[in-house]
Amino acid sequence: MAKQRKSLPVPRLSSGSTSSSSAASNIEVGGSAREGSLSSAALALMSTPPTSVSDHVGSAVDKEETTTTESADLTRRSSSRRKSGPASYNLGILSGVRRTSAGREMASKESVRNFSGDTLVEDAPGPSSNTPNRQLLNDGVKALNMDWEMDNLPGDNASDLPDRKKRRHRSSMDMLIETTGRALGRVKSVLGKRERETSETDKTERRQSRRLLAIEAPKDTKEEVQQDDSVVEPRERVERPSKLARLSSSFSITMPQVFSTKPKKPTKRYETQGLYAGQTLTSYDDQSIPKPSRKPTGKARPLSTSFLPDATQPQKRNSLVALPMFSYLERERPFTIPYDVFAPVHHQRGEEKPKDWGKVHKNRLVGDAIHYWKKPYFERSLCICTPPVPGSSEPGCGEHCLNRAMDYECDSNNCGLGDLCTNRDFAGLAVRMERANKADKKSAYYLFNAGVEVIKTPDRGFGVRACRSYEPNEIITEYTGEIITPNEAGRRIREDYKDKADYYQMEFDQGMILDATKGSIARFVNHSCEPNCKMLKRFVGGQPRMALFAGDRGILTGEELTYDYNFDPYSVKNVQECRCGATNCRGVLGPRPKDANKPVTKKEKEGMAAGMKRKVGEFFGATPAVEVDKDLFKKRKVPQMSKGWVYVDETMEKARIEEARKDKEIARLQKEGILPADLEVKKTTTTTTMTKDKNGARRFVQKVTTRMTGHKPKATPEKKPQKLGRLSSIKKKDRGTPRADDAGVIGSRVTKPARRSMDNKSIPKGSMKVRPVTKDAVKMARTMRAVKSDD
Numbered sequence: 001m002a003k004q005r006k007s008l009p010v011p012r013l014s015s016g017s018t019s020s021s022s023a024a025s026n027i028e029v030g031g032s033a034r035e036g037s038l039s040s041a042a043l044a045l046m047s048t049p050p051t052s053v054s055d056h057v058g059s060a061v062d063k064e065e066t067t068t069t070e071s072a073d074l075t076r077r078s079s080s081r082r083k084s085g086p087a088s089y090n091l092g093i094l095s096g097v098r099r100t101s102a103g104r105e106m107a108s109k110e111s112v113r114n115f116s117g118d119t120l121v122e123d124a125p126g127p128s129s130n131t132p133n134r135q136l137l138n139d140g141v142k143a144l145n146m147d148w149e150m151d152n153l154p155g156d157n158a159s160d161l162p163d164r165k166k167r168r169h170r171s172s173m174d175m176l177i178e179t180t181g182r183a184l185g186r187v188k189s190v191l192g193k194r195e196r197e198t199s200e201t202d203k204t205e206r207r208q209s210r211r212l213l214a215i216e217a218p219k220d221t222k223e224e225v226q227q228d229d230s231v232v233e234p235r236e237r238v239e240r241p242s243k244l245a246r247l248s249s250s251f252s253i254t255m256p257q258v259f260s261t262k263p264k265k266p267t268k269r270y271e272t273q274g275l276y277a278g279q280t281l282t283s284y285d286d287q288s289i290p291k292p293s294r295k296p297t298g299k300a301r302p303l304s305t306s307f308l309p310d311a312t313q314p315q316k317r318n319s320l321v322a323l324p325m326f327s328y329l330e331r332e333r334p335f336t337i338p339y340d341v342f343a344p345v346h347h348q349r350g351e352e353k354p355k356d357w358g359k360v361h362k363n364r365l366v367g368d369a370i371h372y373w374k375k376p377y378f379e380r381s382l383c384i385c386t387p388p389v390p391g392s393s394e395p396g397c398g399e400h401c402l403n404r405a406m407d408y409e410c411d412s413n414n415c416g417l418g419d420l421c422t423n424r425d426f427a428g429l430a431v432r433m434e435r436a437n438k439a440d441k442k443s444a445y446y447l448f449n450a451g452v453e454v455i456k457t458p459d460r461g462f463g464v465r466a467c468r469s470y471e472p473n474e475i476i477t478e479y480t481g482e483i484i485t486p487n488e489a490g491r492r493i494r495e496d497y498k499d500k501a502d503y504y505q506m507e508f509d510q511g512m513i514l515d516a517t518k519g520s521i522a523r524f525v526n527h528s529c530e531p532n533c534k535m536l537k538r539f540v541g542g543q544p545r546m547a548l549f550a551g552d553r554g555i556l557t558g559e560e561l562t563y564d565y566n567f568d569p570y571s572v573k574n575v576q577e578c579r580c581g582a583t584n585c586r587g588v589l590g591p592r593p594k595d596a597n598k599p600v601t602k603k604e605k606e607g608m609a610a611g612m613k614r615k616v617g618e619f620f621g622a623t624p625a626v627e628v629d630k631d632l633f634k635k636r637k638v639p640q641m642s643k644g645w646v647y648v649d650e651t652m653e654k655a656r657i658e659e660a661r662k663d664k665e666i667a668r669l670q671k672e673g674i675l676p677a678d679l680e681v682k683k684t685t686t687t688t689t690m691t692k693d694k695n696g697a698r699r700f701v702q703k704v705t706t707r708m709t710g711h712k713p714k715a716t717p718e719k720k721p722q723k724l725g726r727l728s729s730i731k732k733k734d735r736g737t738p739r740a741d742d743a744g745v746i747g748s749r750v751t752k753p754a755r756r757s758m759d760n761k762s763i764p765k766g767s768m769k770v771r772p773v774t775k776d777a778v779k780m781a782r783t784m785r786a787v788k789s790d791d
């Protein structure tokens with residue numbers, strides 16, 4: 001160092017200053033005049049003495065180039081600084097080790113070369129080529145697809161630098177690598193995260209695409225289209241690269257897309273709200289809700305209610321966001337459980353179903369009834385109701401409606417209230433049944449609209465249950481079947497239904513019988529002495545129809561439907577034991593107690609007295625004051641109840657009818673003198689007595705007694721000579737042989753034409769009507785005569 005200083009007198013430079021940047025920076029150049037006389041290039045040359053022999057040579061060769069660069073460098077310095085004080089040289093900056101700004105950290109290859117010569121860095125591998133940072137940098141450079149490589153990093157060409165310089169260069173390179181490595185590490189971690197996400201998406205996409213490819217297109221024809229429009233092989237064929245390869249190569253930002261239009265992944269939809277009871281805790285205070293009376297027994301663990309808030313304390317709302325389950329508990333809203341979810345009365349599989357049930361959904365006339373039945377046999381009644389006053393509780397065609405009072409149903413022909421009319425039960429039922437018929441028979445929707453279903457009862461055969469609730473007096477279902485004559489009803493019972501235990505015949509209208517053996521579901525409705533329904537007759541479009549209506553307390557879902565049969569068994573033998581289980585059960589399916597047996601009430605007595613008074617007044621010609629009873633329309637109308645079931649026991653009934661016919665015939669023959677008055681005939685009487693067995697069950701015992709009884713004809717008053725009108729006058733005038741046109745009357749006999757004319761009511765008043773002698777009577781008379789002659 002000392003030697004070097006001595007060999008270079010002008011300018012005096014401390015060579016030692018080159019060893020450290022701090023020393024170098026403090027070198028002062030003496031005399032401004034001298035500074036000014038020296039070219040800056042020369043100064044620069046002098047300030048950087050060659051450190052070796054080769055440097056001298058090299059310096060000579062590169063003198064020109066170095067001079068130019070340094071001069072440019074110095075020219076860039078501010079002129080004010082140069083002027084204000086003596087020039088100072090920062091060797092750190094000049095040597096490229098110390099940089100003045102971050103931008104200069106990445107020194108250009110040229111500047112390094114210019115400063116330190118081309119031989120600064122050796123060809124040997126870089127100082128930190130094996131360090132993880134270097135590796136990281138390498139990876140990053142590759143990943144970013146840069147057009148330079150780590151091995152040819154600018155400024156990395158320090159193979160020919162001397163060791164000392166190499167160290168310095170290495171340290172600067174290390175810094176550079178470290179900084180860049182850190183930056184790249186951050187980039188890589190971000191990219192790595194994206195890569196992971198992308199690879200996740202990629203996996204899902206691949207799974208989907210595999211599925212789609214399997215369904216939509218053959219694999220070999222499907223091509224993948226990348227965003228850059230390059231066509232690649234389907235992803236199934238692309239081999240999955242190794243993790244390392246993926247790490248190093250998957251920094252590509254553009255991810256391969258399988259399909260330009262991705263199929264939308266079906267997203268699971270979560271319900272935002274759930275169903276819950278919707279009861280407040282204070283509901284228990286409600287008197288209408290029965291409190292649980294059963295106390296927990298020792299064995300059963302009582303239900304823990306600790307999770308419920310204290311009902312006695314006012315509820316404080318939690319300011320924190322509640323968990324969903326608790327927020328559901330807090331919220332309250334009305335809800336209806338869908339029928340598909342809650343249908344408690346579905347007919348269970350395997351349950352016994354009724355056999356031999358021919359369904360008839362509309363009444364139909366069968367046999368002779370077709371000729372006897374009078375179609376619309378009364379005039380349609382016009383409804384004079386006005387639309388209901390808004391806000392009033394009285395509905396359209398309510399209790400004041402005349403049609404309703406007369407059991408006529410309103411329709412568009414007789415009522416103008418349209419939808420406001422409430423007297424259209426059968427029309428409403430028709431709408432419901434139409435909905436039911438369109439629905440699947442197994443669906444809850446069908447059951448809801450049909451409203452009823454058949455069930456098997458333990459002791460009363462089949463019955464009917466409500467599949468929904470009904471308002472009081474709401475129509476439930478129609479009772480339909482075949483309209484037949486009473487004769488046909490008897491015949492069916494004798495012949496068709498002789499092996500059956502249950503009959504479905506009911507008195508209907510115009511003296512006809514409604515036989516629901518082929519009929520609607522209503523035929524299965526059982527009897528109860530305390531019924532929840534009633535069978536009513538209504539006139540719809542002039543035609544009578546029967547339907548089951550809810551009672552005054554309405555019907556709940558699942559209740560068995562019953563009504564009072566008011567059963568007329570015709571014979572005691574046919575009396576059936578009632579198993580309805582009501583507290584006021586009459587014990588038998590017999591008729592309701594006759595009203596006549598009821599004691600007369602005070603009100604009825606008043607009514608009778610008022611009626612008498614009116615009649616007396618009318619008799620004496622007094623005009624009764626017309627007083628409109630205001631309560632007249634308010635009175636509950638008495639529904640036209642079903643007249644009752646017809647139970648015709650064919651053998652008993654036949655015997656009874658035959659007996660009566662015989663009695664009548666004998667009496668007539670006796671009267672005519674054909675049979676003796678003291679005739680004794682065998683008579684059979686059947687008496688039924690009810691007993692109870694040891695179990696308390698009722699038993700009906702029949703006793704048949706036969707006795708001989710005499711038929712005594714009633715004493716007939718002495719006959720007065722009868723005026724025979726025209727016929728007798730003819731006979732009086734002309735006592736000749738009767739003519740053929742004498743209305744067929746010969747003696748006491750009436751010939752066929754006469755009878756025909758009698759039927760036609762052409763015989764004048766007062767004419768004698770003679771009953772024709774039947775074949776049976778003649779036969780019997782002959783027998784009697786034969787018996788007598790034998791005696």
Ligand SMILES: C[S@@+](CC[C@H](N)C(=O)[O-])C[C@H]1O[C@@H](n2cnc3c(N)ncnc32)[C@H](O)[C@@H]1O
Pocket residue numbers: 459460461462463501502503504523524525526527528576577578579580
């Ligand atoms: C119209 S059917 C009713 C449906 C019948 N249960 C079935 O299975 O077809 C009438 C018959 O049901 C039976 N029945 C109805 N209600 C009854 C009751 N309360 N007690 C006993 N039997 C009853 C009687 O046998 C009666 O003749």
